[in-house]
C-alpha cells in the first residue's frame with residue numbers, strides 16, 4: 308500500500324498551492340522534441356526574455372515565493388535571469404541538463420546528466436533539495452540516482468494527485484503480477500498533465516494539440532483546486548507552468564485570475580521545498 312502524507316498548513320489556510328515554473332527555454336525543444344530550428348528556439352527565447360519577466364512580476368504583485376525547475380542548459384544560456392530568480396528568494400530545483408528523456412539511458416549516462424545539471428546550478432549558487440524530471444519521464448534508475456545524490460523530494464510522478472507520497476520502484480512483469488519494491492526515503496510531490504499549461508496551450512505540428520481556450524483551462528484548474536479545498540484536508544495543488552507558455556498575454560491574465568480566486572479561498576502559496584518541510588506521514592512503513 309502506498310505511504311502518503313498530509314501537508315501541515317499554516318493557520319487559516321485551506322490547501323498548499325505550488326505554482327511550479329519549469330523554465331525550460333530552448334532546452335525543451337532541443338532535448339524533448341529534437342527541434343533546433345530558429346523558429347522553435349525563438350519560442351524558448353520568448354520564455355527567457357519576455358515570459359519569465361511577466362511571471363516574476365505576477366509573483367511580486369501577489370507576494371508569492373515559489374519553485375523554479377531549471378535545466379542546466381537554461382542556467383548556462385540565460386545566466387543573469389536565473390541568478391535574479393535566486394536573488395528574489397525563489398527555490399530552484401534540478402530539471403536535467405538539456406531536458407533529456409532518461410527512459411532509455413544507462414545508469415552511467417543518466418548519472419552524468421545529473422552531475423552536469425548539479426554543476427550548472429552550483430554556478431548560480433544553488434544546491435537543490437528537489438528534482439523534477441524533464442517531461443516527467445523516469446528511467447528504472449532515476450529513483451536510485453536521486454537517492455544516491457541525497458535529494459529530499461521529487462516532483463515528477465503521478466501515483467497520487469493531491470497528497471505527497473513515498474515512491475516505490477516497480478518490478479515489471481508481463482506474465483505475473485508487478486512487484487512493488489520498498490518505499491523510498493524521498494518524498495514524491497505529485498504532478499499531473501491536467502495541471503500543466505503545456506499540453507493545452509503549446510502547438511507543435513504532429514506533437515501537441517495546444518490552442519485550447521483559457522476559459523477551458525481555467526475551469527479545469529479551478530475545479531481541481533475546489534475539490535482539494537472542499538473534499539480533502541491538508542492537500543496540495545501542484546500546478547506546472549512554463550514562462551514561454553503561461554507568459555503569453557492571454558495565459559498570464561488567466562493565471563492572475565486563478566491566483567486571485569485561490570487567494571480568496573485560503574490558498575497557501577509556497578514552494579515545493581516548504582511543502583516537503585510540512586509533510587506529515589499518515590501511515591507507518
Ligand SMILES: [Zn+2]
Nearest residue numbers: 329331441442
Ligand atoms: Zn521542463
